[in-house]
Amino acid sequence: MEAGATGAYGVALAGGGFDPVSFLKRPQTVVRILGWVAAMVVFACITGEGYVNSLHDPQARCVFNKSDSACHYAVGVGIIAFLACMAFLLADAYMPFMSNAQDRKKIVAADLIFSGVWTFLWFVCFCLLANLWSKTTDTNGIPADAVHATVAFSFFSIAAFLQLRQETAIINQNVQRDQLLLKKAQECKDAKQCLGVMVIENEVEAFMSSDKEMMACQPT
Structure with missing residues (x-):
C-alpha cells in the first residue's frame, strides 16, 4: 500500500506520511484552491481599483454605482472566504491523521455549513454587483477590466463553493459511514x-x- 494511505476510519497507517501530490489531486482540494483564487481576485480588484473619484467629487467612491456598501460587502465576503479556504485546506491535509472520529465529524460539518452559506452569499454578491454595474452611467476613469473581473469571479465563486459543498457532502457521508x-x-x-x-x-x-x-x- 502506498505511503500516506489512510485506514478505514481516517487514521494514518503505520509508516505512512503526507503525500502532497495525492492531496493536490483530490477533487475537494482542487475546488477549494479555485475558490481561494476566486475570492482573492474579487477582494483584490475592489481594494486595488474599486474606488475612484470624479471631477465633481474629490472623495473616492465605489465603482459600482457609487455604492460603498456594495464594495464593502464584496470585500468582506471575499476576505472571509479567502481565509476560510486556507484554514479548511490545512484541515483537509491534517484530517486523515486524526484518530478522533468526533473531531473529524465536527470539521466536516463546519465545512459543509460554511460552503453552503458562502454559496448563497456569493450569489447575492454577484447579483448585487451585476445589477449596480448595469445602473452605473458615469464610467469615466473606471477601470472596466477590474470591474468585469470582479463580477466574473463572483460568479465563478458561486460554482466553486457549490461544487465544494457537494464534495464535502460526499466526505460527510463517508465519515458517518466510517463512524458507524x-x-x-x-x-x-x-x-x-x-x-x-x-x-x-x-x-x-x-x-x-x-x-x-x-x-x-x-x-x-
Whole structure:
C-alpha cells in the first residue's frame, strides 16, 4: 500500500506520511484552491481599483454605482472566504491523521455549513454587483477590466463553493459511514469479550461441579 494511505476510519497507517501530490489531486482540494483564487481576485480588484473619484467629487467612491456598501460587502465576503479556504485546506491535509472520529465529524460539518452559506452569499454578491454595474452611467476613469473581473469571479465563486459543498457532502457521508463501522466493530469486540468471559465462567462452573461429584463418589 502506498505511503500516506489512510485506514478505514481516517487514521494514518503505520509508516505512512503526507503525500502532497495525492492531496493536490483530490477533487475537494482542487475546488477549494479555485475558490481561494476566486475570492482573492474579487477582494483584490475592489481594494486595488474599486474606488475612484470624479471631477465633481474629490472623495473616492465605489465603482459600482457609487455604492460603498456594495464594495464593502464584496470585500468582506471575499476576505472571509479567502481565509476560510486556507484554514479548511490545512484541515483537509491534517484530517486523515486524526484518530478522533468526533473531531473529524465536527470539521466536516463546519465545512459543509460554511460552503453552503458562502454559496448563497456569493450569489447575492454577484447579483448585487451585476445589477449596480448595469445602473452605473458615469464610467469615466473606471477601470472596466477590474470591474468585469470582479463580477466574473463572483460568479465563478458561486460554482466553486457549490461544487465544494457537494464534495464535502460526499466526505460527510463517508465519515458517518466510517463512524458507524467503528461503532459496530467496537460493539462486536465488546460482545466477543463478554462471550469469552461467559465461556470461561461456564468452564469453571463445570469443572467445579465435576470436582464436587468426584469427591462425593470417593469412599469415606
